[in-house]
Amino acid sequence: MRSIVLGLLLVSxxxxxxxxxxxxxxxxxxxxxxxxxxxxxxHDGDQISLEFPPQGGHVLFVGARAKGLSETLxxxxxxxxxxxxxxxxxxxxxxxxxxxxxxxxxxxxxxxxSFSNVSNVPxxxxxxxxxxxxxxxxxxVTVTExxxxxxxxxxxxxxxxxxxxxxxxxxxxxxxxxxxxxxxKCGTPM
Amino acid sequence: xxxxxxxxxxxxxxCHGSSSPLDVSLAxxxxxxxxxxxxxxxxxxxxGSEVQDCYFVDVPYDVPVYLHEFVMTQNxxxxxxxxxxxxxxxxxxxxxxxxxxxxxxxxxxxxxxxNWADWPLVTNNEGQQAGQSLTDFTLPDGxxxxxxxxxxxxxxxxxxxxxxxxxxxxxxxxVNFLRMxxxxxxxxxxxLFATNQNIRTCPGDVDRxxxxxxRFARDSPITIVAANGxxxxxxxxxxxxxxxxxxxPGAMFYQSTSWDSPPFDRGLQVAVPQDGGIYYTxxxxxxxxxxxxxxxxxxxxxxxxxxxxxxxxxxxxYYPKNSTDVNCF
Numbered sequence: 067m068r069s070i071v072l073g074l075l076l077v078s079x080x081x082x083x084x085x086x087x088x089x090x091x092x093x094x095x096x097x098x099x100x101x102x103x104x105x106x107x108x109h110d111g112d113q114i115s116l117e118f119p120p121q122g123g124h125v126l127f128v129g130a131r132a133k134g135l136s137e138t139l140x141x142x143x144x145x146x147x148x149x150x151x152x153x154x155x156x157x158x159x160x161x162x163x164x165x166x167x168x169x170x171x172x173x174x175x176x177x178x179x180s181f182s183n184v185s186n187v188p189x190x191x192x193x194x195x196x197x198x199x200x201x202x203x204x205x206x207v208t209v210t211e212x213x214x215x216x217x218x219x220x221x222x223x224x225x226x227x228x229x230x231x232x233x234x235x236x237x238x239x240x241x242x243x244x245x246x247x248x249x250x251k252c253g254t255p256m
Numbered sequence: 257x258x259x260x261x262x263x264x265x266x267x268x269x270x271c272h273g274s275s276s277p278l279d280v281s282l283a284x285x286x287x288x289x290x291x292x293x294x295x296x297x298x299x300x301x302x303x304g305s306e307v308q309d310c311y312f313v314d315v316p317y318d319v320p321v322y323l324h325e326f327v328m329t330q331n332x333x334x335x336x337x338x339x340x341x342x343x344x345x346x347x348x349x350x351x352x353x354x355x356x357x358x359x360x361x362x363x364x365x366x367x368x369x370x371n372w373a374d375w376p377l378v379t380n381n382e383g384q385q386a387g388q389s390l391t392d393f394t395l396p397d398g399x400x401x402x403x404x405x406x407x408x409x410x411x412x413x414x415x416x417x418x419x420x421x422x423x424x425x426x427x428x429x430x431v432n433f434l435r436m437x438x439x440x441x442x443x444x445x446x447x448l449f450a451t452n453q454n455i456r457t458c459p460g461d462v463d464r465x466x467x468x469x470x471r472f473a474r475d476s477p478i479t480i481v482a483a484n485g486x487x488x489x490x491x492x493x494x495x496x497x498x499x500x501x502x503x504x505p506g507a508m509f510y511q512s513t514s515w516d517s518p519p520f521d522r523g524l525q526v527a528v529p530q531d532g533g534i535y536y537t538x539x540x541x542x543x544x545x546x547x548x549x550x551x552x553x554x555x556x557x558x559x560x561x562x563x564x565x566x567x568x569x570x571x572x573x574y575y576p577k578n579s580t581d582v583n584c585f
Contacts, residue, residue: 119453120558122373123585141465145504153501153531157469160455182456182557186468188585193472194531246474248580250343250374 092134092218096207097175099127099184105175107131108205113227116189116199116239117181118255123191124242125158126226129184130207131167132218135174137211138163142176144185145206146198149223155198158187161212189226190239191247199226199243278425280329280389282432291323291434292316294411301333301415301423306561308358310366311411312342312350315403315433322400324436326379326393333423335414335516335562336382336486338571339431340375342408347371352408360561366412367560369451376581377447378409379431380571382486383517391520396481398442399575419563420489421516445481446577448472450536450584451558452568457490457540458555459547464540466568469499470584471533478574480526483510484518485536486569488562490546491515493539496570498528505535528574533584538568 097105098114108114116124128144143159162183164174176183185207192198205224210217228239234255241252284293294313301307315321330337342349348371350356358366365371378401381391395401411431417423450470457464485494496510509526512518528534540556542548548556548564559565570584 119585121369121451121453121585122583123453125454125585143467154469154499154504155471155501157467157499157504157535158452159465159467161464161466180456182454186452186454188452188468188470191583191585193474193533193580193582193584195474246579249376249583252374253344254346254370254373 090134092132092209092216094207094209094218094220095131096205096220096222097129097131099129099178099181103178105129105131105178108222108224110223112222112224113229114205114224115229116226116243118235118239119186122255124189124239126187126189127181127184128187128205128207129176130209131173131175132164132209133173135164135211137213138165139212140164141210141212142185143208144187146187146189146226147204147206149202149204152204155194155203156187156189158185160185190243192243192245193247195245197243197245199228199240201225278331279428280331280430282327282329282390282430285432285434288316289435291432293430293432295430296413296428298426298428301417301427304418306360306414306416306418307427308366308412308414308560310348310350310356311413312352312354313409313411314352314406315409318405320405321403322436322438322441323403323433324395324400325434327390327432327434328379328381328393329390329430330381330384331425331428332384333415333417333421333427334384334429335416335421336380337414337429338380338412339378340372340410340412341378342410343374343376369560372410374583375410377449377571380484381520382484393482393520393522395445398440399445399481400436400441401445416562421562443575444577446478446574446581448534448570448572448574448582448584450534450570452538453558453585455538455566455568456555456557457542457566458553459542460544461540461542463492465537467535467537469533469535470582471499471501471531472582472584473528473530473532475578476576477530478528478576478578480509480528480572480574481524482520482522482573483524484520484571485510485512486518486567486571487515487538488566489515490540490542490556490566491538492541494518495537496572497535498526499533499535500529501531534570534572536570540566
């Protein structure tokens, strides 16, 4: 009898535990990581910057805001898919810590002090026969709790873009991300 | 500035090296028809230090040649040896016979991987297999790497004598490059070097995992014939799988749980469909007492210095080469 009462209390909201329950859904909002170490929600049609890592290539810094998480350690996965046939051009995932956002504690975010805490989707060089910039692709972001394996995914149509302001860096990005890359084609970055 | 050095490009010679148990030796090819040898001098690796040197050599032929076998031997203490074709020059260069010397105290351009970002891999050997100082990498029948007359190569050696990796004697690396008759060549070998650059793992991390794709089989299906992976001492597991552009990561074909002597798997026959590639993963565990970069919460980030930085590098050999070798970042 006591257990039935307790169950009724939980259903009615009385005595509800503070955190999300395993049956609660996780909600994911894709977000790009910006140079000022903030997240900006990604909307359909948004440009997303192709960034240059230390040795070469260009990546997308892809993070997320997640609601309904009950674990701090998650796998954050970013995928760039074709908008035409859904094929995968690039995929990356990593173990990341998520914690309540100072602005909205129901929304959890990664540690924004470093871009290593967001997915670094390796888009370029483009060894495909497609230009991987200035065209629309589908960005797929997945968050999975490490222990419970609860998971959620969201997609946005995005335009990977070379947004460099230095001319040499801009032309290097455009060459690196253009179709049919071969080693040595673009020289080295400025 | 590169300095001319006393390293040896040997052919027609009959050197059999030192007899020290800590010093390797390797007989060179009998003639240029058979191949050629590149050998570094023996060099000290002072306690508490790392030594990374870039040796420039040319392929000693006046006509294009095909190489089918690479025999590599290294003294204990080696962290890696990589051979690249020299392409775009940034801050690292040399003429045949030059060496650019680097140490942990004075790294110089041989430690800065941005300087060889578009240099195709030729061959490599990571660490040293237990009880095995010689690695014979023979390509499948009819498969060879093509080299142009006097093409410039760079042999990079990295020795460590600090913290988790020690060099008991001196550094010494020897490689034999062996030919195949042109008429026997049916397919050119392609090489893939992939490195996940924005990794970061910190004291207390357990099984922190990084995964990335490298899609490169643009022109046709390819077959992977050999592979190895490279991490530093916080690395606990490295894997590689095939990658299908429609379904993503597939079956694992390579696994290493030994950061200092990762297996160099040869004799593979991994089919990768057109538009596919590889998917590679690195996992790290960092003891809470360790410290990489004191200025970054003692975390370990991408970089060549084994005691204080980390790597997640994949080396893959495949055929046919198609239009290019591959570097993925």
